[in-house]
Amino acid sequence: MFRKLRNKFLLLNMVTISVMMLLAFACIYFIMYQNVSRDIDMELHREADIGRKSGNMGGPPKSGNPIAEPGKGDRQPMARSISFMLITDSQGTIKSTRSSFALAEDNYQEAAKAALSGNDQQGKFKLEDTSWAYQVQKLPDGFAISFLDVTAQQAFLTNLIYAFLLVAFVMLFIIFFTSRYFANRSIEPVQEAFDKQKQFIADASHELKTPLAVINTNVDVLLAHSDDTIQNQSKWLTFIKSESERMAKLTNDLLYLAQIDQANTGVMMAPFDASDAVEQVVLTMEAVIFERDLHLSYEIEPGLKIRGSLEQFKQVVMILLDNAMKYTSPNGSVEIEMRKRHQHMELSVTNSGEAISEEHLARIFDRFYRTDPSRTRSQGGYGLGLAIAKAIVDQHKGRIYAKNKKDHKVAFVVELPLHS
Incomplete structure (x- = not known):
């Protein structure tokens, strides 16, 4: 095609x-x-x-x-x-x-x-x-x-005609290969987007298939014991509710990604204090981090202002903190650092744990992509969190990436332009 x-x-x-x-x-x-x-x-x-x-x-x-x-x-x-x-x-x-x-x-x-x-x-x-x-x-x-x-x-x-024919032949020869090169370059993003869309649909269908199978199985069990009381069948109902909530979360995430892809549709951009926003999210998650026996340390430079959506920025910070907690080794640490670097604000969320291989670093922000599928499913994730974070950062004209650090630590870095 x-x-x-x-x-x-x-x-x-x-x-x-x-x-x-x-x-x-x-x-x-x-x-x-x-x-x-x-x-x-x-x-x-x-x-x-x-x-x-x-x-x-x-x-x-x-x-x-x-x-x-x-x-x-x-x-x-x-x-x-x-x-x-x-x-x-x-x-x-x-x-x-x-x-x-x-x-x-x-x-x-x-x-x-x-x-x-x-x-x-x-x-x-x-x-x-x-x-x-x-x-x-x-x-x-x-x-x-x-x-x-x-x-x-x-x-x-007569010589003018011959010169025109010669020039036309040479120019068409050059233009053919030049056009072919740029045609291939032009088609590459379209093909890549098409392949990603196909993969996205396949992954979404696969993710929906599992909870639907669980729900269907539990419904069959309930129907097989139609004379039993609800109290005795509460276990199956709990499974159905849990999988329904997982499907609802997946559906909401997919709809949210689709909205973000529609070129800033419905996004109110305004200046806000990013330092205060990060501190609010950290204070909200601090209790959860300590409950998991993780060490939290943060250093936030005050007064850093950016232009964008406050709620979306908080969502990015929440996603990065949640991701850090999931992959931090037992009794490990989570470090948050935010500072001004030239004309940008740099937010770094670092967690101790296993390093990410180079092949995964390039694709870790792809939708439904997991470095360890079985482990992520057991933790209730679908591989959409980092994809949502990247979509929000891209919408704010920023940059997000992951890198391995010394002492088996992984850092996720967000760079956003400061508001003058």
Whole structure:
């Protein structure tokens, strides 16, 4: 599916760029063609004006202008960027020639015939590998035809087309691989999000399957003893209630994650004292920590303010403390440290216990991810707490990560920008 999507994106990109290049090259060629045609017309008019001024229209040319009468000049190769004029009668017979070079009589005859063969006053033809442009002027007793060698101009336009084709081929070759690279880069986040969504649905279904199976089994037991009293069947009812509460918590967490994913929907951002918020959460959890025979130490720098949701920030602190308590070794310690670091507030929650391997550190904030699935299930977790914490921190333009420290300690660090 993603390969087809990439190919469609690549094809669309190539077609779009090809059309744009074609239009650009066509516009450039059209402008150059118009400029060349205008220059040719100006040169032909100039040649005709020179002919008129030299008195060559129907009479002998003025002195200083070499003349080549038909049949009297030796045959010479046609030079580039040259011009000449022919005076003919109404039947097309050459009466006189004005030229700065000598051509064979048959060349003049072919040129006159080509110019007068149509009804156009100007045009182009090819004679002995040389391209000529001409302009015909009507005289009382014949025609005055100006000729201009445009081989160089025609070669320029032809070479321009070849240059465009070469540039287009090279550019399309480069653009193809560049577009393919960026198409792959563009598809990667979509594919990753799709894979995560599939995994998320599979994990959610798996997590819901267990409590549903427990509930269904206990209901079957109750139905099998329908004549018994509720008091005697209270154990099965307790199991059903417990699993129902677990399902309700899972459902609420999933809905909460979905709400967070909807780009700050319903979140009120306001400045608040993060130091006071952390201290409130610590005081709330202090009794629970001591009941579990854990040592708690904290150092909170006062007056650190951030902008965001106070309740969501407290929820992040609560998640990190709860996670630390779950994974702290017996008679271990939980350390909380909060301080200013440059333009950020840094909150660190450290617990003693087993270190987290590097492969787990990169994925520990993924939804439903557990480093020890069996242990986490026994403690009632679904692997969503750290995912919720990361979603909240990301929403606040912050950063959260885990790292191993010395003496078998694991630290979870939250960095959030301070409110100026």
